Amino acid sequence: xxxxxxxxxxxxxxxxxxxxxxxxxxxxxxxxxxxxxxxxxxxxxxxxxxxxxxxxxxxxxxxxxxxxxxxxxxxxxxxxxxxxxxxxxxxxxxxxxxxxxxxxxxxxxxxxxxxxxxxxxxxxxxxxxxxxxxxxxxxxxxxxxxxxxxxxxxxxxxxxxxxxxxxxxxxxxxxxxxxxxxxxxxxxxxxxxxxxxxxxxxxxxxxxxxxxxxxxxxxxxxxxxxxxxxxxxxxxxxxxxxxxxxxxxxxxxxxxxxxxxxxxxxxxxxxxxxxxxxxxxxxxxxxxxxxxxxxxxxxxxxxxxxxxxxxxxxxxxx
Amino acid sequence: xxxxxxxxxxxxxxxxxxxxxxxxxxxxxxxxxxxxxxxxxxxxxxxxxxxxxxxxxxxxxxxxxxxxxxxxxxxxxxxxxxxxxxxxxxxxxxxxxxxxxxxxxxxxxxxxxxxxxxxxxxxxxxxxxxxxxxxxxxxxxxxxxxxxxxxxxxxxxxxxxxxxxxxxxxxxxxxxxxxxxx
Numbered sequence: 001x002x003x004x005x006x007x008x009x010x011x012x013x014x015x016x017x018x019x020x021x022x023x024x025x026x027x028x029x030x031x032x033x034x035x036x037x038x039x040x041x042x043x044x045x046x047x048x049x050x051x052x053x054x055x056x057x058x059x060x061x062x063x064x065x066x067x068x069x070x071x072x073x074x075x076x077x078x079x080x081x082x083x084x085x086x087x088x089x090x091x092x093x094x095x096x097x098x099x100x101x102x103x104x105x106x107x108x109x110x111x112x113x114x115x116x117x118x119x120x121x122x123x124x125x126x127x128x129x130x131x132x133x134x135x136x137x138x139x140x141x142x143x144x145x146x147x148x149x150x151x152x153x154x155x156x157x158x159x160x161x162x163x164x165x166x167x168x169x170x171x172x173x174x175x176x177x178x179x180x181x182x183x184x185x186x187x188x189x190x191x192x193x194x195x196x197x198x199x200x201x202x203x204x205x206x207x208x209x210x211x212x213x214x215x216x217x218x219x220x221x222x223x224x225x226x227x228x229x230x231x232x233x234x235x236x237x238x239x240x241x242x243x244x245x246x247x248x249x250x251x252x253x254x255x256x257x258x259x260x261x262x263x264x265x266x267x268x269x270x271x272x273x274x275x276x277x278x279x280x281x282x283x284x285x286x287x288x289x290x291x292x293x294x295x296x297x298x299x300x301x302x303x304x305x306x307x308x309x310x311x312x313x314x315x316x317x318x
Numbered sequence: 319x320x321x322x323x324x325x326x327x328x329x330x331x332x333x334x335x336x337x338x339x340x341x342x343x344x345x346x347x348x349x350x351x352x353x354x355x356x357x358x359x360x361x362x363x364x365x366x367x368x369x370x371x372x373x374x375x376x377x378x379x380x381x382x383x384x385x386x387x388x389x390x391x392x393x394x395x396x397x398x399x400x401x402x403x404x405x406x407x408x409x410x411x412x413x414x415x416x417x418x419x420x421x422x423x424x425x426x427x428x429x430x431x432x433x434x435x436x437x438x439x440x441x442x443x444x445x446x447x448x449x450x451x452x453x454x455x456x457x458x459x460x461x462x463x464x465x466x467x468x469x470x471x472x473x474x475x476x477x478x479x480x481x482x483x484x485x486x487x488x489x490x491x492x493x494x495x496x497x498x499x500x
Contacts, residue, residue, distance in 0.1 A: 004400040029387060029406045038440040041390040071390075301390075302401050 005302045008120040008127040011136035012177040020178055024146050026298035027291070033070055034293055044073035044304055047104040052094070053130070054080040054110045059265055059289065060130050060140070064107050067296035073105075091115065095123050105303065108132070113170075126303045134168050134229070140264050141174025143295040145182065147288045148219060151260055156183030161213045163247060164223040164272045167194045168230070171264045172223055176202050189213035190223075190245060193234045210245050214252060219260035222247050222273045238271050248274045258282050265289070326453065326471055326479070327492035335468040336365065339450055340372035342466045346448065347417050350379040354413065354444075358422040358434055359387040359405040364483040365452050366421035384409040386420075391433035413442035419466075423481040425451040428462035453492060455479050 005019055012020065033041055049068050053061050061077070068075045078094075080086060085094060095106060105126040108116050113133030120127035131137040145155060152158050160179050166172045166188045179186045180203055188199055189207040200206060207213040214220070225241065235241045242248075252259055261273075261283045269275050278285060327335060347353050350373060357366030363385045370383050387405035395401075420434055431449060438447065450466035455473040473479055477496040482489050 026401075026404055029404045032407050033390075036440060037442075040440070042436070043390040043395060301404070304396075304401075 010129045012174045017181045027294040030297045031294040044071040047073045049073045049105040051077045052108045063292040136174045137170040141178040143292040146291045159185045159218045161187040161217040163189045165194045165225045168226040169223045214255045221262040249276045323495045329490035332490045336368045340369045352417045354382045354416045354418045356384040362422035388433035391437045409441045413444045417446045418444040419448045424453045428458045428460035
């Protein structure tokens with residue numbers, strides 16, 4: 001028996017390789033459900049899930065919502081705008097009020113690093129981190145791992161380079177933890193102004209030139225340049241960034257092997273990635289999106305067993 | 319430990335039993351037209367494969383074969399401990415208007431079959447659904463009865479009936495183990 005996940009999913013840093021593998025292995029058979037005419041299983045019938053999104057999101061929020069609905073949970077979406085958060089209610093008060101309405105799980109996206117953990121320590125419901133500041137985005141890390149494993153058959157020994165805005169990227173951090181734990185070789189590549197200080201201490205290799213990274217890697221995970229988080233002059237201009245660090249077809253054609261291309265989205269086409277790469281034969285960007293629903297279904301399934309309320313409710317009904 | 323084991327079916331007896339089950343399925347269905355076999359994960363799948371192989375050798379027709387994992391349809395998910403492992407479900411064709419035969423290794427409480435019927439309904443509306451099991455050990459907790467039975471075993475509630483198949487276990491055998499703590 002594999003180790004269960006625990007009450008919450010806050011980041012990949014806290015998980016063991018066995019726990020990560022359990023999520024990936026659980027997600028594989030769940031993919032089939034989304035291919036059915038009736039895309040629904042009764043597994044989470046009666047569970048109530050709140051999606052608390054304090055930050056803009058299309059893909060992640062919709063992906064979680066599909067996952068929840070395909071598992072038959074009841075879901076409510078709460079955004080910062082139009083809720084009591086805009087009246088100054090604190091995060092904990094919001095969550096406690098939701099708990100008073102008898103919910104089972106909270107999926108939270110928040111601009112502050114550590115918000116998910118802060119919440120998880122204060123409420124009884126399962127908490128799933130859907131991205132907290134520049135800290136972690138564990139379900140994105142897991143779906144990237146599944147996409148790589150689908151393609152290569154294994155993660156161990158593969159060379160994966162995270163390219164671009166590593167500094168602001170919670171996706172990068174979740175990837176570095178997850179890939180290292182499963183035995184991949186990990187590198188980062190970007191302008192020094194967009195790499196965190198002492199990134200080498202996380203056990204990753206650093207490439208200053210994208211050409212060198214492409215020559216080394218089996219796969220590139222191209223990160224989005226997070227322009228909305230850049231309040232200082234991190235790069236001279238978008239055009240110059242594309243010229244020096246852009247993942248272009250010309251650069252990939254010089255690689256000694258086919259390089260798999262991932263991108264967590266949304267893409268800045270023509271900045272960190274060119275259109276003919278994003279839409280090219282080695283791109284698995286849409287596979288990532290498909291896998292995202294299965295990964296989130298797996299996480300919901302695995303965490304739901306660890307909710308005392310659900311077990312109590314079931315006993316009461318029996 | 320006061321456990322005592324006895325062999326219910328040897329390898330050769332298991333083969334003969336599967337052969338008879340295949341013939342009975344053909345008889346009930348009046349041939350292979352519209353017939354679909356759906357095995358329940360895990361060992362029901364191997365039993366279904368053998369029934370299909372037997373039908374192919376006697377009728378010369380390969381009947382469609384599916385696999386059903388009922389984990390996500392279980393009625394005890396909210397009370398059991400760590401989440402059970404989810405297996406693969408594969409229904410290769412539309413089931414509307416077909417004669418589906420669910421195949422499982424051991425029929426006990428009937429709860430697995432209840433879950434399987436729910437899951438099958440999500441794949442379409444078969445003309446008829448039947449149930450074929452290698453072992454019927456009694457002890458039903460739901461109003462579910464098999465149409466084709468390999469063999470009946472009188473097994474008290476605390477006993478175990480283990481079906482071993484070559485593909486997964488390296489040998490073909492059915493063993494009844496009684497005693498232990500009920």
